[in-house]
Structure formats: structure tokens, C-alpha cells
Amino acid sequence: MRDNEEIVREAYRLSEGDVLDGHGFRALFTDDGTFNDVPNSLTFRGDQIPLALTGFAAVFPDVHRELLAVHALGDVVAVELRIQGTHLGGFPTPVGEIPPTGNRIDVPTADLWYLRDGKIERFDCYNAANVLLAQIGAHPDFRSAIEAAETATAGA
Template identity: 80%
Template sequence: MTRNEEVVREAYRLAEGNVLDGRGFRALFTEDGTFNDMPNSMTFQGDQIPQALAGLAGVFPDIHRELLAVHVFGDVVAVELRIQGTHLGAFPTPAGDIPPTGNRIDVPTADLWYLREGKIETFNCYNAANVLLAQLGATPDFASAIEATKTAATRV
């Protein structure tokens, strides 16, 4: 196992619900390292990184990442995984919080880790947010979206 793979595997271990060590996770990053939640267009740096972990663990206290495949390409580590857990905390959305449902989630995800000198410089998480929301019972309201588009088109 390469040093870069060891760093990434340690990051996953520290992010587990039964461990949850945000400070240790943050320490694996370069000083200016970033954690990018790609589906939600959110970037976390510095002290925001452990806060992001704590926020997710607050929603899914038993959060677990099932690593399916790990591929190392020099300073890039690509991981196929599934994010799993139980929805026991309020899930924040722009429209308000989704109250705990007790539903289990099992979300397909691909992560790309970019390392520099044994530290994480950039972590890009591509989780299937649509699958996560569907598993919480928050399916898209396509009818409203279509109606809003029709209304906007008639104003032009």
C-alpha cells in the first residue's frame, strides 16, 4: 500500500460515525487544503472541514463508508464507495430541515483525493445526492418545476 493510499484510508477511518475525529481528519490536509462537496457546490477549508464532518454525522450518527475500490495514480487516489447510515438527525435543505425519518441510506459515491507531499490538497466528493434525497423520501417535485417553467415562458 502506498503512503497516499494510507493517508486516504486514514481519512475515511477518522470520518466514521463510531470514531469521528474532525481535528485528526483536518490534520491530514495541507494548510490550504479543500474538501469539495461537488453535488452541492460547497467548498470547505480550514476549520470548516471538521465542521462539515460533524454536520453529516449529526444527521447520520452511524455514518459508514463502504470502500468498494481504491485506485492509486501517483498523487491521485480514486475511490468508489457507498455512504451508509441511519437518518436520525435533522437534514438541512434550503426549504427547511427534513426531520429524522429513521430511514437507512446507501448512497453510491466516487471520491477523488489529490495529495501533495503526503498531505491532502483537494478532496472532491461526488455523491449521488438524488439517491440520498430519495432514500429520505424527498423526491423532486417535477410538476412544480414544469409549471414554473411554463409560467416564466408566458411572461417573456
């Protein structure tokens, strides 16, 4: 039986752009396992889990995760990493798709993996979504936020 760190390292291997095995990745999870993309408030459960990989790889097909530090603490594995890739696919947003820019991303990330009996029960990914968006040229629209707040305050 593999130890928890080996299972997590296998999960990263299966999610690399040149490997991308969503079914193999899913098989590492418990039946009711979850993948939580925390900054984007997205949760993938059970058989939805491979969608997290394929969706990201559609935007960044050469996705690579550079593992900087891996700490296995019983049934928890904490990983510091950088998610890297090239923006070659449309990036979906609530107001439309950001077309490919060809920009490289290098996103600081911290992942927490919770395992039970040799399977991943929960995976929480804390990626710096603001850094990723800036690197593909999607900067916050502060002017609109200020104008909306001023309009709301004036109407109150």
C-alpha cells in the same frame, strides 16, 4: 512516512460515525486544503473541513463508508464507495429541515483525493445526492418546476 493510499484510508477511518475525529481528519490536509462536496456545490477550506464531517454525522450519526475499490495513481487516490447510515437527525435544506425518518441510506459515491508531500491538498466527493434524497423520502417536485417554467414562458 505513510503512502498516499494509507493517508486516504486513515481519512475514511477518522470520518466513521463511531470514530468521528474532525481535528484528526483536518490534520491530514495541507494548511490551505479543500474538501469539495461537488453535487451540493459546497467547499470547505482549512479549518472549516471538520464541519463537513460533523454536519453529515449530525444527520446520519452511524455513518459508514464501505470502500469498494481504491486506486492510488501517484499523487491521486480514486475511491469507489458507498456512504451508508440511518437518517436520525434533521436534514437541512434551503426551505427548512427534513425531520428524521429513520430511513437507511446507501449512496453510491466516487471520491478523488489529491495529495502533495504526504498531505491532502484537495478532496472532491461525488456522491449521488439524488439517491440520498430519495432514500430519505425527499423526491423532486417536478410539478412546481413545470408550473414555474410555464409561467416564465407565458410571461415572455
